[in-house]
Amino acid sequence: EPEVTQTPSHQVTQMGQEVILRCVPISNHLYFYWYRQILGQKVEFLVSFYNNEISEKSEIFDDQFSVERPDGSNFTLKIRSTKLEDSAMYFCASSRGRPDTEAFFGQGTRLTVV
Amino acid sequence: AQRVTQPEKLLSVFKGAPVELKCNYSYSGSPELFWYVQYSRQRLQLLLRHISRESIKGFTADLNKGETSFHLKKPFAQEEDSAMYYCALLPQGGSEKLVFGKGTKLTVNP
Numbered sequence: 001e002p003e004v005t006q007t008p009s010h011q012v013t014q015m016g017q018e019v020i021l022r023c024v025p026i027s028n029h030l031y032f033y034w035y036r037q038i039l040g041q042k043v044e045f046l047v048s049f050y051n052n053e054i055s056e057k058s059e060i061f062d063d064q065f066s067v068e069r070p071d072g073s074n075f076t077l078k079i080r081s082t083k084l085e086d087s088a089m090y091f092c093a094s095s096r097g098r099p100d101t102e103a104f105f106g107q108g109t110r111l112t113v114v
Numbered sequence: 115a116q117r118v119t120q121p122e123k124l125l126s127v128f129k130g131a132p133v134e135l136k137c138n139y140s141y142s143g144s145p146e147l148f149w150y151v152q153y154s155r156q157r158l159q160l161l162l163r164h165i166s167r168e169s170i171k172g173f174t175a176d177l178n179k180g181e182t183s184f185h186l187k188k189p190f191a192q193e194e195d196s197a198m199y200y201c202a203l204l205p206q207g208g209s210e211k212l213v214f215g216k217g218t219k220l221t222v223n224p
Contacts, residue, residue: 004157031210043158043200043214056211091158101146101204103212105158 002026006092006106013082013113021077021109023092032075033093033103034067036060043091049075050097082113116141118203120215127191128223135186135218137175137201146204147177147184148212153197161186161199171195191222 005024013019025032034046047057049067066078075094079086092106117140127133139145149161162170164177164184175186184201201215 033210033212035212035214042216043212045211045213048210050210056209058211095210097210101163101210102160104160105150107157 002104004092004094004104004106006090006109008109009107010110011112013111015084015113016081019079019082019111021079021090021092021111023075023077023106024073025075025092025094026104027073029094029096029104031055031095031097032067032069033095034077035091035093035105036088037091037108038085038088046077079111082111084113087111087113116145116203116205116213118201118213118215120199120201120218122218123216124219124221126221126223129193130190133188133191133195133220133222135199135201135220137184137186137215139182139184139201139203141182141203141205143206144179145206147175148202148204149173149175149184149186150200150202150214151197152200152217158200191220193222193224196220196222 007022032049035043037043045058047061048055064080068076089108089110091108093103095103119138147164150158151161152158173188177184198217198219200217203213
């Protein structure tokens with residue numbers, strides 16, 4: 001069964017450094033997403049991406065964040081200058097889009113900013 | 115504002131007992147409601163959604179628009195049901211943004 005894959009599974013970075021989290025969505029899906037979950041808190045939407053552009057973003061997704069689909073398979077989340085409060089589990093997801101609204105999630109990347 | 119509330123952070127039952135995981139939502143329109151489950155060391159996966167009205171792994175959930183609830187129920191819990199359960203809302207219209215509750219950790223004891 002096709003799966004969303006994320007790399008790395010764990011990333012440790014120093015405050016102020018740039019990080020890129022990588023995802024390979026399911027190949028015939030059209031919508032791609034990033035969510036994050038700070039320890040002990042709820043899963044929060046960051047951004048959705050469709051047709052090679054951002055379709056929706058949350059207030060969390062400020063100028064420090066960017067997404068890209070550099071080729072036909074990868075979908076990346078970049079954080080330009082990491083802060084301590086960016087430490088979280090980051091989930092990539094993909095879906096076919098309405099009316100099939102099921103989102104398929106990756107295993108997550110645990111980002112630790114020190 | 116869109117909000118999903120799962121009042122129980124932890125729920126513990128014995129094998130064979132009925133289980134109900136509560137979910138209430140706040141949304142002015144007609145959302146689509148989901149239950150996602152995360153077993154230990156596995157990814158978040160869809161358990162069921164209200165529009166399909168299915169029973170998956172013995173679980174059912176009924177959307178009650180009057181009470182704005184979407185509680186998840188199973189008459190006889192099994193040990194393999196132990197997991198984190200997340201209720202989620204998808205707004206009507208064009209948004210693809212899932213709004214999650216904080217989750218309930220279900221433990222089914224032998």
